[in-house]
Amino acid sequence: MGYQFLIKKFMQKPELGLNVNFSRLTAGSRDMDIALKAKDLAIKKADLGTTAYQIGEELKVQFPKAREQVDNIFGDLNSVERITNRPKGAVSIHTKLERGIKENKINSYETAVKYIGDGIGSRVITRPLEKLSRAQIKKMVEELKINGDPLTKEEKVLLNKYIYNNPMSPEEADRAFPLFEKFAQPLIEKRSKQVVDDLSLSIASNRIKKGELSIEQIKEQNLLSEDLIKRLETEEFEPLEVLLINNYRGGHGLPEFSSRQIQALRKICGSGVIVNSRPDLAGYNKFPNYKYSKSEAKEFAIKASGYRTGQMNIIHSNGARGEIQFRGPYTNYFGEYEHIAYDLRQGKNTLGPLFNDYKREISRLSDYKYARYNKYLEECYNYYNRLELGLPAVKPKLPKGFNKILSEENMKKLYEANEARLENLKAGFSPHFVEVA
Amino acid sequence: MIKYDIKKINNKHIRMMPKKMEKKFSEELNNVILKMKNRISREIPDKGYFRNFAEDFENKDKNIFARAISLNIEKDENIEGGALLLVSALHPSMNVDATSMLVCGRRDDILKFMNKDNFSQKVAEEINKLSESLKRI
Incomplete structure (x- = not known):
């Protein structure tokens, strides 16, 4: 079984601006309506998903040139291990637009585009230094x-x-x-x-x-x-x-x-x-x-x-x-799964079923214990950064009183298993966006 | 991605000022500009070491999203005798600040820039930009 994200048929780019119907604004909703003021001031309606989709499509068009630019600046440097680039996806844009609308930051298509500041994301991964004697x-x-x-x-x-x-x-x-x-x-x-x-x-x-x-x-x-x-x-x-x-x-x-x-x-x-x-x-x-x-x-x-x-x-x-x-390469990889705990505490639930036990443990932590857990995560960041700088490093241990499921080693395992699962799901997966009349 | 829990700002971190002492934002800003001019004249030598310094005030203007505003001098780490004049806005959570440079150079260059007619207006414009930036954190 897969998921289908349905969106309305592609709509024309609004020229004058977006006005939000706040009465229908609910956090996380997928069908939040925004009223579009056309040039003749007649009210037209489009859903936020369509706007996000449209911005995503524009980013796809802009992406090759932007990627080329980042590669031209940093690609030939000896200290650069690799560069990754990606245009922001429609779902991610949608989530961010919701926040921008609530903050009253978006009043036109242009301000919506501007609000998505990280439309094209690039990562420049620099090589670690040799270990110091x-x-x-x-x-x-x-x-x-x-x-x-x-x-x-x-x-x-x-x-x-x-x-x-x-x-x-x-x-x-x-x-x-x-x-x-x-x-x-x-x-x-x-x-x-x-x-x-x-x-x-x-x-x-x-x-x-x-x-x-x-x-x-x-x-x-x-x-x-x-x-x-x-x-x-x-x-x-x-x-x-x-x-x-x-x-x-x-x-x-x-x-x-x-x-x-x-x-x-x-x-x-x-x-x-x-x-x-x-x-x-x-x-x-x-x-x-x-x-x-x-x-x-x-x-x-x-x-x-x-x-x-x-x-x-x-x-x-x-x-x-x-x-x-x-x-650096080690802190970059750790960063891929470190944010899971934070996202869960913020109420974001975008993780697959493999993380259920981890989620349960995180939700049980008191504020005090969560602060202590964050300290452990910071020590992990510092450990990996020391390796990148060639400095002596000792891997931190999960403090006593925490379930082993919360350890950095287990987070890494879960992340890697989830990545493999997502790869499998992609095989034979139906298109994410299906246009409907 | 930013990872501060701003919901947990503790009231004890909020320094309130008695109402009768409240001043208008522009008055506070001009006051700080004047203090900084004096300190720049006094504390930045032609040559040799000097300490970074700053003057700040509590923001009471509801249109500006910041706990406090500061003008500060940062020693140029690459040029002896050089300095940067910066304006900073402190996030209400006090966990982060946003800063932009107004001018860099030697003492007299900085003072000359500060003595221009539109200086305080330029600082106010920068503070608005910083405030907008902090709102997004």
Whole structure:
């Protein structure tokens, strides 16, 4: 037995806008009506599914050029392992449009398209670094300077304990993490240097093409390093417009891009490009009146699951809106199944029957235990990220008091079994969309 | 994908200000701009190390989706003596902020930019963009 998603016959693109019939708006409904105001102001009706389907069809048309653009920018870089691209599917667009309508963000077909910011999704997976030897780590610790000063003896001991995953109190870990972040900065930058360089050049090319910036201004304002300016003068780059940058990470997680790299990107993007960031355990220095107490900082830190990715909302040269994510191969794979617990807690039930036992266990967790479980997931992210950076890593164990079904190993097994099941279902499956009169 | 549970914002995280002390958004913004101009003149040297610094205020404007607004100076990590002037909006959950750059350069470049007639208007426009961005989180 399969499922059929029926949609109404394809309707013409509305020209003036969409008005929502809020009385029929129910979360998750598949037949939410939206009133379409035509040019003559006569009210026509179409369902949201049709709009989602239409946007999905347009994305399919825009997809080849957008994919080519991402491949042209990052495809030849030695540090890039692989790139995946996909246009957003109609069901996913539908879910997102529902949210946009409820937020009163969508009042025309164009704003609906704009709201689907990640219409074309790309992932750039960068290679892991080689494993560091003890001697290399020792040298890095010896040479580490913070604000121009070498570490004290006590700081070195603390940092080494953190690097080698030695047991330490939460207070010690909080003190060690900022040192660890500084220590790991060169590794983070080594892994993502090529990606950030070529991304910066594509952003610069776009701004030059739009007349916002010249090479002279880039030189005067030191917006790019000398070697990049030289490349900009001698090579051709695919222009790319960036709208928003997110550099997600957990409380004790390292980001995909270092603060120095984010700053370099911010400079070449110019004003108007937004960068979202997370507080670290020391609190916000940007908001001096909103500093966290230690307990508050910890509370926030364990709420997040440690989700980590460098992420950008962009506009492709053919006008398609897209999202590029930058990750390492191990955190990328873990991310495929890590989000299951979060989705379940949010009430999304898109998982197959294989996950029934897992779902039951997740729904039984108290808020306190769920926070502890999230901490475990964050530790898993950090473990895989350490492997990507060539750092010593110890695989975290599921804390006592949790059913084994919730372990990372079991989540991976379930995910892989479900993927195999979906592959089997695809064989001989009838079309997802059947047009009806 | 963002994984913050904003439903669980604890009231203890909300810092309220007595009503009589409330100021208009534009007044608060101009006040912070003035403070930052003074601090930039004083704290950014021609050469050498300086600390990042910021001035913020609690947002009371219901049209702006943010707990607090801040103007902040970030030391340029690639150029000695360089700095970035940023504007940030803090999400009501306090778990994330959105930031955009207003200008970058040396102390005098930044002050020159801040002394332009339309500076506060430009900052207000950026804050609106940040607010819209935070609503989507």
